[in-house]
Amino acid sequence: MRSQTVTLANPTGLHARPAKVFAQAVSASGHQVRLTKGDTTVNARSVLSVLTLDCHNGDQITIEVEGDDADGVLASLVSLVESGLGEGGAPS
Amino acid sequence: MSAELTGIGAAPGVAIGRPFVVEPPATEVPDPGPSGPPAAEKARLHAALVQAADELHAMAERMRAVAGEEAEIFEAHAAFATDPEVEDQAAPLIDAGRSAVAAVSAAFGAFRALLAASSSEYMAARAADLDDVCARVVGILSGVSRGYDLPEGRSVLLARELTPSQTAEIPRDRIAGVVTETGSPTSHAAILARTLGIPAVVGATGVLAVAAGASIVAVDGRTGEVHVEPDADVLAALTARAGQEEARRVALEAASHEPGRTADGVAVELVANVAGRDDLAAAVAAGAEGAGLVRTELLFQDRRTEPSVDEQAAYYGEVLAAFPGRRVVFRTLDVGADKPLPFVVREPEPNPALGVRGIRLSLRRPKLFEDQLRALVRAHRDRPGGGVTGVMFPLVSRVDEVVAARSELERVAGDEGVSLDGIEVGVMIEVPSAALAAGRIAPHVDFFSVGTNDLLQYLFAVDRLVAEVAELTDVCEPLVLDLIAHVVDNATAHGTWVGVCGETASDPEVAAALVGLGVRELSMVPGALGEVKDLLRRHDLASLTTVAEDARHAGDAAEARAILAKLA
Numbered sequence: 001m002r003s004q005t006v007t008l009a010n011p012t013g014l015h016a017r018p019a020k021v022f023a024q025a026v027s028a029s030g031h032q033v034r035l036t037k038g039d040t041t042v043n044a045r046s047v048l049s050v051l052t053l054d055c056h057n058g059d060q061i062t063i064e065v066e067g068d069d070a071d072g073v074l075a076s077l078v079s080l081v082e083s084g085l086g087e088g089g090a091p092s
Numbered sequence: 093m094s095a096e097l098t099g100i101g102a103a104p105g106v107a108i109g110r111p112f113v114v115e116p117p118a119t120e121v122p123d124p125g126p127s128g129p130p131a132a133e134k135a136r137l138h139a140a141l142v143q144a145a146d147e148l149h150a151m152a153e154r155m156r157a158v159a160g161e162e163a164e165i166f167e168a169h170a171a172f173a174t175d176p177e178v179e180d181q182a183a184p185l186i187d188a189g190r191s192a193v194a195a196v197s198a199a200f201g202a203f204r205a206l207l208a209a210s211s212s213e214y215m216a217a218r219a220a221d222l223d224d225v226c227a228r229v230v231g232i233l234s235g236v237s238r239g240y241d242l243p244e245g246r247s248v249l250l251a252r253e254l255t256p257s258q259t260a261e262i263p264r265d266r267i268a269g270v271v272t273e274t275g276s277p278t279s280h281a282a283i284l285a286r287t288l289g290i291p292a293v294v295g296a297t298g299v300l301a302v303a304a305g306a307s308i309v310a311v312d313g314r315t316g317e318v319h320v321e322p323d324a325d326v327l328a329a330l331t332a333r334a335g336q337e338e339a340r341r342v343a344l345e346a347a348s349h350e351p352g353r354t355a356d357g358v359a360v361e362l363v364a365n366v367a368g369r370d371d372l373a374a375a376v377a378a379g380a381e382g383a384g385l386v387r388t389e390l391l392f393q394d395r396r397t398e399p400s401v402d403e404q405a406a407y408y409g410e411v412l413a414a415f416p417g418r419r420v421v422f423r424t425l426d427v428g429a430d431k432p433l434p435f436v437v438r439e440p441e442p443n444p445a446l447g448v449r450g451i452r453l454s455l456r457r458p459k460l461f462e463d464q465l466r467a468l469v470r471a472h473r474d475r476p477g478g479g480v481t482g483v484m485f486p487l488v489s490r491v492d493e494v495v496a497a498r499s500e501l502e503r504v505a506g507d508e509g510v511s512l513d514g515i516e517v518g519v520m521i522e523v524p525s526a527a528l529a530a531g532r533i534a535p536h537v538d539f540f541s542v543g544t545n546d547l548l549q550y551l552f553a554v555d556r557l558v559a560e561v562a563e564l565t566d567v568c569e570p571l572v573l574d575l576i577a578h579v580v581d582n583a584t585a586h587g588t589w590v591g592v593c594g595e596t597a598s599d600p601e602v603a604a605a606l607v608g609l610g611v612r613e614l615s616m617v618p619g620a621l622g623e624v625k626d627l628l629r630r631h632d633l634a635s636l637t638t639v640a641e642d643a644r645h646a647g648d649a650a651e652a653r654a655i656l657a658k659l660a
């Protein structure tokens with residue numbers, strides 16, 4: 001298991017749209033990924049679970065990846081969060 | 093017995109019809125018990141969730157053409173429907189003998205409770221979205237008719253609140269209008285009603301109790317009036333108003349796809365402001381003849397590294413492809429210290445509005461500027477269907493900035509082997525010094541675009557966001573009209589054309605006066621194009637010029653606005 005803590009940089013935090021972008025990326029990775037904020041941990045593949053974490057800009061979240069090539073998947077999810085989850089990189 | 097109440101006008105138009113009460117969507121139904129073994133019940137649930145997501149994707153697709161960004165709400169709903177946790181949480185309930193419909197209600201209900209408990213207003217509001225999705229799935233599973241079961245004739249919908257789905261699914265030909273007890277003009281439902289052209293009144297507290305059993309209800313979505321069982325005089329007046337509104341709507345619709353021009357045929361390019369991909373379809377659907385202000389900030393913001401030339405060119409190319417053969421004007425990066433970019437590290441400034449921003453930043457970051465120009469030049473070279481591509485520099489305050497920016501564009505274009513023939517160079521006129529120097533800048537550019545929002549801020553030293561001083565500025569102040577006339581006169585003397593972008597251009601009477609002053613391009617939010625086109629087509633240039641000149645000679649902005657109101 002690999003994990004990393006990142007700070008949410010996109011303006012709305014994990015609102016519906018960025019949460020959807022993140023959950024879809026997790027789904028596409030085929031890996032078990034958990035997301036933790038404070039003392040709550042959820043299945044990151046579930047957009048609704050990610051939403052209920054109630055994450056805002058500047059919040060710290062921890063991404064945990066299980067399985068083979070966990071490093072690669074973790075790095076790409078971290079870079080997705082850092083690039084703004086579709087709110088920055090690709091104009092909406 | 094007749095009654096009258098007033099809500100908030102949320103979508104213009106008059107609607108007269110029989111009231112029809114819409115209940116909130118049912119998120120639970122009495123448990124019918126499983127219709128088969130757990131495995132079959134789970135398969136039914138899976139199929140229903142997939143069907144719901146398909147319906148929501150289709151709805152997003154349909155709404156995207158008319159509602160742009162607003163359509164994304166349905167993509168979010170589709171993602172809720174296919175959330176794997178919903179099935180995972182429903183599965184053990186089904187194994188324990190519950191039906192698919194009861195299990196899915198419980199699964200959505202658990203998420204709903206978590207969202208509703210959030211201290212964030214945004215998250216709490218998502219609970220209503222979840223209900224909307226849940227009701228759709230419940231409807232599919234229980235086989236309840238989910239369409240509107242309407243009586244004969246045209247109806248006025250009454251509801252406590254309409255969900256986005258309920259609003260998007262309104263059969264436009266059978267529903268005259270909508271009245272809700274709650275909601276605000278900025279709610280999803282109100283925005284959707286406006287984009288769909290359905291007259292709507294929101295915040296009409298008590299309307300259900302008063303109007304539910306009535307035989308006729310008349311509403312004015314402009315004034316917020318709701319008349320229940322109106323008497324003959326009121327009904328006649330509203331019927332006349334409905335006729336006028338309908339004629340107006342038809343005229344606007346017809347005019348929106350005609351080229352912009354005055355009554356005597358002087359062409360005025362009516363184009364759209366574009367901030368991102370989602371604006372493109374809405375702009376084209378609204379009859380935009382091109383794009384007069386394509387913002388590029390979204391490519392740069394909220395990311396750690398600057399976008400590559402390829403990434404930028406792909407986005408610019410996508411915008412150009414939406415307007416084949418038309419003029420599309422890109423504004424180069426316009427940010428300042430108030431929106432710092434991680435890859436452009438700078439000291440904070442005490443007053444970002446007057447610091448390193450717009451073209452000042454680009455000229456100090458040659459690589460950043462060069463990459464953007466290179467991407468624009470390549471996108472222009474590869475653009476399908478041809479057309480003029482404009483490159484516009486923001487926050488110009490001096491002639492030498494224009495000379496430097498232009499020569500960099502020429503160098504990059506030469507480097508890429510692309511001719512500047514199809515590329516126009518322009519500057520935003522938003523700093524008073526640039527407006528006053530119009531005659532000196534004009535020989536160096538093909539066009540000006542007057543950015544009225546910032547021009548007013550810098551001219552009057554007023555921050556528009558500070559409510560206490562905001563009213564000190566008005567584009568209709570005669571001196572502002574004088575300044576715009578000065579810009580136009582000096583520009584046209586050098587063959588430089590002048591456009592206006594900013595909120596001003598979308599106010600029909602002000603826009604018409606600007607045309608009277610010699611402005612020949614107006615860039616605005618797509619929704620305003622129809623009204624502006626319609627007004628321009630009803631006046632010839634000479635009368636617009638007369639009215640604009642009269643406004644310039646008014647004592648103050650209020651007097652000038654009264655003069656312009658004659659154009660309506």
